[in-house]
Amino acid sequence: MATVRLIMSGAVVGQELAAEFGPLPPSLLPVGVQRLYDLQLLALAGGAPFHLVLPETYDISDHDLARLAELGVEIVPTPEGLRLGEAVVYALNSIGAGDEPVHILHGDTLIASPPLDQADLIAGGARTHEYAWAEMEVGADGRIRRLVNTPAGEDGHEGWPVAAGYFAFASGLDLLRSLTRMRGDFIEGVNHYLEGHAVRLVPAEGWLDFGHLQTFFQSRLAVTTARAFNTVRIDGLTARKSSADSAKIWAETHWLQEAPPAVQVYCGRLLGFGGEGGQVFYETEYEFLPVLSELFVHGAVGRKPWLRILASCEDFLRACAAERGPGRGDAALKALAADKTLARLERFARETGFPIDRPISLDGAAQPSLVQIAERLVPAYDLASGRADSVMHGDFCFSNILYDSRVRRIKAIDPRGLVGEKPTIYGDLRYDLAKLAHSAVGRYDQIIAGRYDCQFEGHDYRLAFEPIACQPWLEAALGDLEVDGVGGLSASVRALNVSLFLSMLPLHADRPDRQRAFVANALRLWRDLDQA
Incomplete structure (x- = not known):
């Protein structure tokens, strides 16, 4: 008999999580370079079909649609405002479920090893936080007698396990009847089902809860x-x-x-x-704290929060620029970009056989070879400007920037600390701006997350990114930014941005797909710079 598997994600996350990531359905929360549903479906692998319940008003991206279809998932849109039990009834009726077993996973929950081949069970574990939970009274025989909602902040019943968010019911029809009889109240519907079925408790192996701000970050830590x-x-x-x-x-x-x-x-x-x-x-x-790469690629944060984030990035860069060093910033650019780019390209050619000295094209339009692009970029760095050293982070990109929304301040991690062979805190402000641009304009994090489409035929490349609502005005805001006389998207910063993608080609030898995307992206950024 086939089993229906529902991931219930039919309402957006609560206010705490929405303030950090935007109004996302819980299964679409970012966890590193993927969404939570990627982890959930990996844990549920082996059972089919899968149905992901989402709010019917949520505008899911084409990339997520394609990814879910690839994973064998059918989306079930549900009306806004339904209670959990009502949403389950609506979903089961929508897919025409019969009397087969029904397995339900809450959209904010990850269970590492759910018992996919068993039914009439509820996964449970110990209560670890003072949020509201459904506690379970369990008899000596392991049978669950009833579920009781315990409000946030209350101690609850000593020794009672809590429902971890994974339920397996042997009879879909009996579940429907119970939820309908209890008018869509999920807990009471389950209690009604328990009266006619011997449902047992199973330990929730590898249980992670992403439904609250505190538990989200602790759970994300466990899988990062x-x-x-x-x-x-x-x-x-x-x-x-x-x-x-x-x-x-x-x-x-x-x-x-x-x-x-x-x-x-x-x-x-x-x-x-x-x-x-x-x-x-x-x-x-x-x-x-959330990482900017997560917010950019998978979040739904609005324009005002992003502008506050960028303002804090500007404050950090201004603090760096205010501390002058003993030398010239041009020397750092020469070591980090001009001298390195051609050497990295030659290494890439040796390892892959890619013809770096042959002209290529983007979207059918002829472009110079990668070597020619690298050589033409050097004059745009303005290495003879005599610019003074200042404090330089050296890897100031979205994946190395955290954001504390409470104090509206970024936290930068993983500084470079090396220019050539020399440990130093100093370098060129333009390099930090280029690193920031390589995320916001170069869209590096989208490539790492696989949120793009790159096609190539012969030596012609085509590259398209998943649309991100914040990206156009974030790029515009970066263009308006100016720190110590340097524009956020000045010609030298944009030239450095191109060189970053050329330089990183041999560093991703294990991912030829990314290397192709980096080539296409370097061509895109070069074309935009050359035509400016």
């Missing part, structure tokens, strides 16, 4: 992994970054130590550093 070239260990209090590349780690430590107080207020707080097990490390205070 570090990048391959370093190791980050997080215990909920501190983040320890370690690597066998001692020069890199010591340079970052030096930057966090030496940055002036006006800059440090926008950065992660250094707590300690040292060596252990053949690696060096440093520790910073861990921040339970």
